[in-house]
Amino acid sequence: MAFRIADVAMESRFFLGTAGYPSPQILQQAIAAAGAQVVTVGLKRQMAAGGVPGDFYRLVRDSGARLLPNTAGCRSAREAVTLAQMARELFDTPWIKLEVIGDDYTLQPDPFELVEAARTLARDGFEVFPYCTDDLVTCQRLLDAGCRILMPWGAPIGSGQGLLNPHALRTLRARLPDVPLIVDAGIGSPRDAVQAMELGFDAVLLNSAVAHARDPVQMARAFKLGIEAGRLAWEAGIMAQQDMAVASTPVTGRPFIL
Amino acid sequence: MTGITVNGEPRQVEPGLTLAALVAQLGQPPQALATAVNGEFVPRDGRGGVQLRDGDAVFTFQPITGG
Numbered sequence: 001m002a003f004r005i006a007d008v009a010m011e012s013r014f015f016l017g018t019a020g021y022p023s024p025q026i027l028q029q030a031i032a033a034a035g036a037q038v039v040t041v042g043l044k045r046q047m048a049a050g051g052v053p054g055d056f057y058r059l060v061r062d063s064g065a066r067l068l069p070n071t072a073g074c075r076s077a078r079e080a081v082t083l084a085q086m087a088r089e090l091f092d093t094p095w096i097k098l099e100v101i102g103d104d105y106t107l108q109p110d111p112f113e114l115v116e117a118a119r120t121l122a123r124d125g126f127e128v129f130p131y132c133t134d135d136l137v138t139c140q141r142l143l144d145a146g147c148r149i150l151m152p153w154g155a156p157i158g159s160g161q162g163l164l165n166p167h168a169l170r171t172l173r174a175r176l177p178d179v180p181l182i183v184d185a186g187i188g189s190p191r192d193a194v195q196a197m198e199l200g201f202d203a204v205l206l207n208s209a210v211a212h213a214r215d216p217v218q219m220a221r222a223f224k225l226g227i228e229a230g231r232l233a234w235e236a237g238i239m240a241q242q243d244m245a246v247a248s249t250p251v252t253g254r255p256f257i258l
Numbered sequence: 259m260t261g262i263t264v265n266g267e268p269r270q271v272e273p274g275l276t277l278a279a280l281v282a283q284l285g286q287p288p289q290a291l292a293t294a295v296n297g298e299f300v301p302r303d304g305r306g307g308v309q310l311r312d313g314d315a316v317f318t319f320q321p322i323t324g325g
Contacts, residue, residue, distance in 0.1 A: 046265055056323045057323055086294065090291070
């Protein structure tokens with residue numbers, strides 16, 4: 001079923017990262033198998049001699065998916081704003097996945113620099129997709145700063161640990177019912193994507209779980225099915241858990257004892 | 259000559275060289291890269307108006323895959 005992100009109608013709730021694939025062809029096939037309509041890209045500082053776009057990027061550009069450039073590697077609002085401005089020109093899109101890292105070991109976002117950068121960029125006409133923690137108040141501040149979408153982490157980037165704090169994610173969904181929420185980072189297996197979608201998240205963004213699979217193309221398909229299953233389950237309404245058994249077959253007493 | 263750095267590497271350029279001319283010297287089409295001088299973004303159509311001065315740090319970025 002179609003949904004909207006940043007005023008754009010989309011079918012796929014699977015946002016795919018494009019880094020770290022074994023070959024350009026496998027990346028291209030993985031994007032197709034995922035059915036992804038949004039893929040993330042990055043910027044690299046050139047060597048002194050300059051350079052030309054590699055095969056990987058050219059295939060991504062030609063995949064037909066909408067590009068979501070990131071500000072990976074930034075440590076301050078100022079750096080992130082400059083990189084975002086470059087990305088807007090280079091990729092010809094106002095969309096930016098805003099990453100401002102505060103800790104090298106966990107790659108945890110710096111909420112203070114993030115909010116500052118988000119405010120500057122939103123005012124400048126960017127559609128900011130902030131990569132953030134699952135802290136509710138930080139998320140509210142990002143919305144105040146002009147973000148219309150939030151991308152809280154499930155676990156540290158590339159860790160594959162799944163959703164470490166489902167309670168916090170559930171809280172975000174409950175408190176921000178009308179904001180598009182995308183779990184970004186930490187997804188390891190399709191099980192984690194199902195869980196994110198069952199929590200009512202609007203989409204999932206992942207990269208390593210597909211790129212580092214033995215067969216990335218098949219894993220992309222597995223995630224596609226998981227994301228669809230989780231979404232359908234959320235829309236259908238998952239039954240309440242009970243502490244004790246509740247017989248599903250309607251019988252009266254015991255079948256052979258009157 | 260004017261001493262600048264390009265992506266961290268020292269480079270001597272003729273006085274008054276514009277950023278647009280430097281990009282051309284690097285042998286790259288103007289739309290293939292994004293530029294910043296001293297940490298500030300310089301848009302493509304603004305490069306012709308930026309004359310490089312002693313000590314300027316020029317950075318150029320190109321698209322890559324990313325997560």
